[in-house]
Amino acid sequence: MKKYTLLLLLAFIGCFLLPVHAFAVDFSIEETKIDAFLQENGMVHVTELHTYEFDGDFNGITRGLIPKKGAAITDFNAQENGKQLEVEKEDATYIIHRPGEDETITIELSYIIENGVEVYEDMAQFYWPFFDSNNETDYENMTITVHPPKTTSDVIAYGYHSAYGTEKIENDGVVIFEMGLVEGGEKGNIRVAYDRDIFSAASVTHNETIRDKLLHEQQELADKEADFLNAQKNWENVAIIVISVLSLYFLLLLFYAWRKRQATLLEAERQTPARSIVPKEVMSMPATIYYFRHFTTGLGDLLTIGMMDLVRKGNIEIRGDDTYHLINKQTEHKHEGQLIHLLFRKLAEKGTFSFEQLESLLKSSSNQQMFRTELAKYQGLIMQEVKSHQLFNQHAKLRWFTGVVSLLFIPLMIVLGIYELYMWLFISLALMVVLLTFAFIFKTRTVKGQIIKQEWDHFKNHFSGLESSSWYTLSDDDKERALIFTTGINDKKLAEKNRFLINNQKDDQEESDELLFLMLALSTTAHLNFGAATQTYAESGSGSTSYSGTGTGVGGGGGGSGAF
Structure with missing residues (x-):
């Protein structure tokens, strides 16, 4: 009982220790309107309207406000339709409680x-970051409006980064920054800046003038923007050409x-003799199937067809007590020797292998x-046999050149x-990926590789209609290789056809290939x-943001928005 009590206590504590964003809330901020009313005494009264669209349950919204050095945020208040909402403050983040579900709220x-x-001596400026690069939430449509304490025509206004070029100065001195979409991280x-005289109740905070500095910086920003646009056009032309x-x-x-490919196909057709339903043996059956399946044959299938092929060749004998005995150690291919080593040295007892031993x-x-x-090792040796037959042209020089060219992007x-x-x-990026992919995977079949592929394709396409x-x-060897192939490619339709032909042969013929029936039984047992x-086992969001520390906006200020 004490154990369960401790677990519950730890889970309860964990709920409070987890960061807020661990509990993801699906939301978007559809519209944001910020009005900053500058006062004659230098204070600024700010009103913000945030329209949130929630999908699912939510508990409220957050607003991070990090003031510039020397400034302070006071009298924070939140309401909806005139109703006051509960507000908590955590570092620089205000948490506004307003629970609901599937709603659009303002x-x-x-x-x-x-x-x-x-x-300053000549002008007074409002230089402020209402958000900074720490903000993780998109503002879908943001407008910031700055209101002077009095009507005036002496105004200098501009923005930086996502606010650049969005300002519009009204006749009465009101400045509107129509910023539209502001993505998170921006x-x-x-x-x-306004004439100093309209801030009659404010004391001078900087004993210097600022008008010339502002005009100079405004011109610098305009020049940089012009240079940027010119360079942008030039690089667009370069991009089009490249x-x-x-x-x-x-x-x-x-x-x-x-x-x-067309040349290889024509030459392969010319060199291909009259086809029989089962192609002649060029490679071992495991290598043939591994090649035919584009090197994606599973290890379990490779073991199954490898063991069946060793039974076909007489290296392994199947006995009635579901045991398999090594009869001949001599093999044609290295991977066959490796499979014998695995089954009858590593897994067998006294030269006798059984699947019960394997499981144990x-x-x-x-x-x-x-x-x-x-x-x-077994899989690697099969790959070695496939490579030894030179079934592909690698086109190494062309691929290397294409890879180097793609990296120029x-x-x-x-x-x-x-x-x-x-x-x-x-x-x-898309073209670079395409060229790199070509450089990594491009190769063409040799005539020999094409002939092997075509002959086994012919078998696959026509075997189901075989009378x-x-x-x-067919010879016994052809029947046995046909069984191994249909087992290895995991084609249920062909496997059923093969099973039908083998069983029908047993019923209709006095003499039949007994080994074929033993291999048919082995194909099912070994596959399972x-x-x-060879099966391997493995043991097996977005939310509010807390703003603490220094913002990345002007003067270390900034902020952002979220929900919880």
Whole structure:
């Protein structure tokens, strides 16, 4: 009982220790309107309207407000339709409680920024970050309006980052920053300056003039923007040329690959003799199936077809007590020797292998590690046999050249990102990925490889329509290899056809290949047991943001919004 009490206590404590954002809330901020009313005494009264759209349960919203150095946030208040809402403060984050479910709500926040206006000898400025790069939430449509204490026409106003170029100065001196979408992680400081005389109740905080400095900086920003736009246009032209040239190069690569394939197909057709339903043996059956299945054959299937092939070749004998005996150690291929070593040295007792032994031995973790190691060797040796037949042209020089060419996109994409040419950046990335993929995987079959593929494709496409009379005319070896192939490619339709032909042969013929029936039984038993033995087991959001420390906006200020 004490144990369960302790667990409950730990879970209860954990709920309070987990960060708020661990409990994800699905929401978006559809509209944000911020009005900053500058007072004659230098204080700023701020009203914010935030429209949230929630999908699912929620408990409220958050607003991070980090004041600039020398300023302070006071008298924070939250309401909805005139109703006061409960507010908690945690560091620089205000937590406004307003629970609900699947709603669109508009919350009004109000607060005072003390010392929000900096007063110089000639002008007074409101230079403020209402959010900074720590903000993780998108503002879908943001508008910030700055109201002077009196009507005036002496105004200098501009914004930085996402606020740049969004200002509009009204006739009465009101400045509106229509910023639209502001993505999470963006900054957007605003700067508005008025004539010193309209702040008659405010003391001078800086014994210097600022008008010339503001005008100079405003011009610098305009010049930088013009330079940016000019460079952006130039790099867009570069991107168009580079992407056009490399797109043409890629089309030529595709044409080259098509021509090589067509030439190989024609030559393979010319060299292919009259086809029989079961192709002649060129590689071992495990290697043939591994190649035919594009090197994706599972380890359990490789073991099954490998063991069946050793039975076909007479290396292993199947006896009636569900045991398998090693008869001949001599093998044609290295992977066959490796499989015999695994089955009859590592897993068998006294040269006799059974699936009961396999299941029992693999209960030990050390045996499991040994089994994985030996399997990896077996698979590697099959791959070696496939490679030894040179079934693919690797086109190494072309692939290396294409890979190097594709990497030229990396510096181009960096520049495109800097100059916000995101469409061309995406196209460049896509083309680079396509070229890199070509460089990694492009290869064409040799004539020999194409012949093997075509002959076994022919078998796969026509075996299901094979008549029993044609089946009887096949050699025992052809029938056995057909069984191994249909087992290895995991084609249920072909496997059922094969089973039907074998069983029908047993009923209709006095003499039949007994080994074939033993292999048919082995195909099912081995598939189940090796499949289980090679199976591996593995043991197996967004929310509110807390703003503490220093913001990344002007003067160390900033903030952001969230929900919980």
